[in-house]
Amino acid sequence: MLGTSVARFKGVTEPVSTATPTAAELRLTRTLEECLHANNLYPSREEQRQRLNVLGALNAVVVEWVRRVALAQRLSEDVVEEHGARIFTFGSYRLGVNGPGADVDTLCVVPRFVERNRYFFGLPDEQGSRAPTQVVLADMLRQDDRTEELVTVESAYVPVIKIRFMGVDMDLLCAPIALMKIPKNFNILDDAVLRNVDDATQRSLNGVRVTDSILELVPDVDTFRTTLRCIKFWAKRRGIYSNVLGYLGGVAWAMLVARVCQLYPNATAAVVLSAFFRLYSQWQWPKPVKLCPIIRHQHAGLRQLKVWDPTDPRDRRHLMPIITPAYPSMNSTYNVTHSTLRIMMEEFARGQQICADVLAAAGSDGTGVSPRDWERLLEPSDFFARYKHYLQIEITAGNMDDLKKWRGHVESRLRLLVQRLEVLPPVSVHPWPEADERGTSVFFYFGLRLETDKIAREEGTKRARIDLNSPVESWLSTPDPRDTRSVPVLHWPERTPDMLVHVTPLKRAQLPESLRVQRKRPAETDPSAAAAPAALQVVTKKSRSTPDGASASLLRAPTET
Incomplete structure (x- = not known):
């Protein structure tokens, strides 16, 4: 379960300010939103509807796939219809900050008899036997006229099917959990879902659990989304958006923004954005950023999973720890190097100065700033x-x-x-x-x-x-x-x-x-x-x-x- 320090606020400390927005701050946020719209960072309503249609169609395929696997294992017809499956989204789409044309990260949660290698990817078992194509999800999708491209990446750290389905790019993960059926009231944030799962399943579930936890831990989702949309665009423009190369990925940026939202629960997006740069340009790394206390309990029947621990010699080497809020808590930024940390700190300082200039120019009523004034923050790197x-x-x-x-x-x-x-x-x-x-x-x-x-x-x-x-x-x-x-x-x-x-x-x-x-x-x-x-x-x-x-x-x- 998620942890908060006390019931009256979200986070690990008291808020810095609970002040309500002034008219000037509301005006500043409107100019920020106009700037983001001018940079085409919002998908159209038609595109959003298309993604919902695609997810509905994919869900129908997955439910039929699980039904076929159950029948192939000679489960009774009456029982087959009860097993079901659930589709979850995570990443930028679930956070509500996806841009036009962005892909959709999707997780299939399925009963334990649906073996990932055999039925999701169609890999042979130890005896070299393969499942019939009609019960392999990858094969079912390949044969579907709505599928334009499909690549399986079975050996990835998180095994995935990359697919373009009905014109939408998707990363499709699979998580067989220790249940014979997936109930309609299934709660993916319940730590019990991790019982008896393998490491690949744990990592697959973790994407959804972390994303949903972030949304539960921010005081105002709309403010969080506006600020995060701006930060993601800024980070890409400035060349510091890449988990692989030692910068930060989408989840890490989301957690940094979420922490500032916790510290200023009633603030507008423009104020949170300015506070973001002010806070992290002065942050004393490797002091960790956390959205909730690290949970170290052992759920009944659940093996103790490794959580991030600053006393562990391996974890102590991490330069910029940003800790995920769902059990097991992990550092999302272990790839950061001395060089990439230095560059990000330089960019935080630049952002802090620009935001300070914008706020100073706004005046007491906020009329001194236009959407163009925010463009300086978002200039491409030189x-x-x-x-x-x-x-x-x-x-x-x-x-x-x-x-x-x-x-x-x-x-x-x-x-x-x-x-x-x-x-x-x-x-x-x-x-x-x-x-x-x-x-x-x-x-x-x-x-x-x-x-x-x-x-x-x-x-x-x-x-x-x-x-x-x-x-x-x-x-x-x-x-x-x-x-x-x-x-x-x-x-x-x-x-x-x-x-x-x-x-x-x-x-x-x-x-x-x-x-x-x-x-x-x-x-x-x-x-x-x-x-x-x-x-x-x-x-x-x-x-x-x-x-x-x-x-x-x-x-x-x-x-x-």
């Missing part, structure tokens, strides 16, 4: 004009299907490259989460801030040397030191000889023309881009051979300033 040096990571494959799989593997390990680079004392790393796709290649870019003067002084030379080759080689060929079970980039079992990674240092002038933006002079944003007496030489190797003989380029010919 990442490709900010640095003099960049690192280009090119991911290539022989065809688009292979590229999709290979990209997923490499992208999931890019944060480990960030960690290896940031231990070089004179180098600051800024990973950019948006990929540049060109044919059967995908490119990622890291900005590098290099303290050339410091390096030259320490070496007593005019030419500073930085060896980027060692961290890149380590990233390509050795496991994550914190998880020796992880697979190094080039040792992925599914890798083919034409799946390659090329890592190349570039000057800003060498970036593709499509990426270069001239928002500011480089010297104004990156101290290393100013004229410096010391020249820089990036020490590299041209290539190395992988164990299977394929060539994977590391860092190409030396670059000098």
Whole structure:
């Protein structure tokens, strides 16, 4: 069950302010909402109705699927109709902040006799036997005329079917729970649903449980949604929206916003937005952000699940803990690195200053601000004009299907490259989460801030040397030191000889023309881009051979300033 400190407020502390909105604050929020609408962040009513129709149609397919599985297992006809299934949404759609064209995260909760591998994906059992296609959900959906695309990802951390159904992209998860039938009054927030489930089912249920818990723990859902919609758009524009690359994903941003809503339960969205930046620009990480007390009890008959614990050496290493509110409480941001935390703190400070300027310009009646004034907060990042040096990571494959799989593997390990680079004392790393796709290649870019003067002084030379080759080689060929079970980039079992990674240092002038933006002079944003007496030489190797003989380029010919 959800926890709150006391009945009269939501959260782990008393609110900072319970003041009701002034006329100026209401006016400010209207201008903020107009700005969000002008940026096309709201789906149309027609699109919302279409999503409801799609979910209804999908629910009918899932109910029929469970009925067929029950009959295949020779359950009586009378009993079959009672088993049922439930469809739940989670993520941005459930939170009510999805934009036009956004996908819908969906969970199927089914009785225990519906085995995920056998009946959801159609995988063979230990004897190599497969279930008939008419009782496999993936096959039923493939044969449905309303299905446009379908990909199964059975080996993912959270096993999923990715599908485009009736024109809507969906991620479909499956959670068989320890019940013979799913009752109509089924409560997914009851911890008892976790009894006797496997780890994949627990993680699948967790998406819905966390999303629903957040909605229960915010004092005003409309204010929360308006603020979160703005924060998500801001984070994407500023290049800090990516759980994989070490920034924050949607759930983490939602929890940060929800906590501010708890502290200002009666405030308007404009006030909550300003408080958001003021609070987190000063937050003393790794102090955790929590929406409710961490629950450590053991439900009767429920195995004790691992919860986040700051006294645990592994959890104590987390740099920016944001703790999920549903049992078992976990840190949603364990991927954050020193580099990405520094960048996010810089963006919080920028947001705080802009919001302060907007509020100051509003005047006592709020008439001094228009929707255009909020646009400064939402300006795109000048990442490709900010640095003099960049690192280009090119991911290539022989065809688009292979590229999709290979990209997923490499992208999931890019944060480990960030960690290896940031231990070089004179180098600051800024990973950019948006990929540049060109044919059967995908490119990622890291900005590098290099303290050339410091390096030259320490070496007593005019030419500073930085060896980027060692961290890149380590990233390509050795496991994550914190998880020796992880697979190094080039040792992925599914890798083919034409799946390659090329890592190349570039000057800003060498970036593709499509990426270069001239928002500011480089010297104004990156101290290393100013004229410096010391020249820089990036020490590299041209290539190395992988164990299977394929060539994977590391860092190409030396670059000098």
